[in-house]
Amino acid sequence: xxxxxxxxxxxxxxxxxxxxxxxxxxxxxxxxxxxxxxxxxxxxxxxxxxxxxxxxxxxxxxxxxxxxxxxxxxxxxxxxxxxxxxxxxxxxxxxxxxxxxxxxxxxxxxxxxxxxxxxxxxxxxxxxxxxxxxxxxxxxxxxxxxxxxxxxxxxxxxxxxxxxxxxxxxxxxxxxxxxxxxxxxxxxxxxxxxxxxxxxxxxxxxxxxxxxxxxxxxxxxxxxxxxxxxxxxxxxxxxxxxxxxxxxxxx
Amino acid sequence: xxxxxxxxxxxxxxxxxxxxxxxxxxxxxxxxxxxxxxxxxxxxxxxxxxxxxxxxxxxxxxxxxxxxxxxxxxxxxxxxxxxxxxxxxxxxxxxxxxxxxxxxxxxxxxxxxxxxxxxxxxxxxxxxxxxxxxxxxxxxxxxxxxxxxxxxxxxxxxxxxxxxxxxxxxxxxxxxxxxxxxxxxxxxxxxxxxxxxxxxx
Numbered sequence: 001x002x003x004x005x006x007x008x009x010x011x012x013x014x015x016x017x018x019x020x021x022x023x024x025x026x027x028x029x030x031x032x033x034x035x036x037x038x039x040x041x042x043x044x045x046x047x048x049x050x051x052x053x054x055x056x057x058x059x060x061x062x063x064x065x066x067x068x069x070x071x072x073x074x075x076x077x078x079x080x081x082x083x084x085x086x087x088x089x090x091x092x093x094x095x096x097x098x099x100x101x102x103x104x105x106x107x108x109x110x111x112x113x114x115x116x117x118x119x120x121x122x123x124x125x126x127x128x129x130x131x132x133x134x135x136x137x138x139x140x141x142x143x144x145x146x147x148x149x150x151x152x153x154x155x156x157x158x159x160x161x162x163x164x165x166x167x168x169x170x171x172x173x174x175x176x177x178x179x180x181x182x183x184x185x186x187x188x189x190x191x192x193x194x195x196x197x198x199x200x201x202x203x204x205x206x207x208x209x210x211x212x213x214x215x216x217x218x219x220x221x222x223x224x225x226x227x228x229x230x231x232x233x234x235x236x237x238x239x240x241x242x243x244x245x246x247x248x249x250x251x
Numbered sequence: 252x253x254x255x256x257x258x259x260x261x262x263x264x265x266x267x268x269x270x271x272x273x274x275x276x277x278x279x280x281x282x283x284x285x286x287x288x289x290x291x292x293x294x295x296x297x298x299x300x301x302x303x304x305x306x307x308x309x310x311x312x313x314x315x316x317x318x319x320x321x322x323x324x325x326x327x328x329x330x331x332x333x334x335x336x337x338x339x340x341x342x343x344x345x346x347x348x349x350x351x352x353x354x355x356x357x358x359x360x361x362x363x364x365x366x367x368x369x370x371x372x373x374x375x376x377x378x379x380x381x382x383x384x385x386x387x388x389x390x391x392x393x394x395x396x397x398x399x400x401x402x403x404x405x406x407x408x409x410x411x412x413x414x415x416x417x418x419x420x421x422x423x424x425x426x427x428x429x430x431x432x433x434x435x436x437x438x439x440x441x442x443x444x445x446x447x448x449x450x451x452x
Contacts, residue, residue: 013286013365013367013368013369013431014285025451025452027253029253065255065260066255067254067255067258067260071260071263072260072272073258073274074332075332076331100261104257104258108256108257113256113257114255114256121449122432122435123435123436124285125285225281225282229397232287236287243368245286247284247285247286247287248285249281249282249284
């Protein structure tokens with residue numbers, strides 16, 4: 001007989017979030033509609049995808065480029081825009097040194113170009129807007145979290161949402177102009193006068209955990225693996241239940 | 252074919268080891284676990300095989316290490332499109348564990364589960380015949396926690412989400428029971444050579 005397995009340790013995987021059960025197996029043409037510089041290293045690309053089925057904040061898509069000889073390159077990217085039924089989605093991409101796909105976007109792409117996308121994909125990191133959300137990101141890890149912030153704002157949701165975001169400097173803080181009272185930036189290299197400089201630490205996380213809403217936070221952590229390891233440990237140390245920490249690591 | 256204007260891509264290398272849609276990650280080994288990396292010590296680690304077997308059994312760290320050592324040298328492929336060539340894992344073949352528990356003839360599938368509660372679904376035929384390992388060494392060193400240490404399942408001929416980190420056990424079943432990513436839209440088998448990324452592929 002099969003015995004029920006109970007993990008002997010106090011960590012666990014968060015439960016799944018219901019997303020559309022429809023499988024997005026087909027590639028669709030996405031036409032580049034607009035290019036918006038965010039920082040010296042990050043740019044937002046807005047695509048028209050007429051048959052986009054909609055997504056939940058935090059989901060990603062697969063994007064494919066095809067060369068004339070048929071060679072293809074595909075990557076997963078988090079969706080930056082909120083689901084708005086407009087038939088458009090936005091991605092914000094770092095320009096990665098030597099990046100095959102991001103390099104094309106940052107040096108070649110112009111409005112009218114077409115690529116292919118498939119999605120939305122994965123439900124694990126999705127936020128349906130139904131539970132208090134504590135968002136913790138660094139660098140371009142803020143991209144899927146911004147979809148959540150925008151969704152919260154555009155729908156006028158009253159469920160609590162906070163964003164703790166780390167960047168090297170104010171100039172490198174993606175979406176800086178869009179943030180409001182829900183956001184606390186942390187600067188690791190340089191900051192405006194009077195603002196401390198340093199790595200995200202317990203002092204940033206503790207006040208948010210102390211202001212825990214009824215039912216507690218669902219935490220969403222996104223960034224490099226190094227950041228995700230660091231931030232998730234800070235959350236656990238501050239008392240966030242380990243089975244309510246969802247992590248998206250950018251490889 | 253939907254050609255992207257101005258896209259040439261990387262220099263074409265003839266690499267018979269690269270499945271369709273994958274790229275060579277070189278020295279990188281991206282970490283993509285969805286949960287907090289557990290602080291799991293070898294003394295707290297155990298591995299169980301149960302379900303449709305004659306003799307369910309749990310091995311401790313030392314008991315598992317008493318089984319014959321076996322290594323995998325080759326490539327690994329992640330569904331997010333990176334592949335890593337020439338990796339070397341050390342551990343024990345899963346066959347050595349299965350030989351002890353004696354699977355019933357009715358067993359066709361398995362759920363691998365992790366000490367974090369993560370699960371992955373696999374056809375049993377992908378776990379037997381020298382195709383799967385319980386691995387605790389990488390490149391001759393102890394497997395790092397963020398890569399699944401102290402021990403992970405290793406099924407290198409399938410996409411790597413099947414190779415459950417912090418492996419705690421394998422339950423044999425007579426049906427497919429979707430695991431963590433399979434419930435999130437990923438493929439039941441995940442063969443990189445047939446590009447079985449998502450359900451429906």
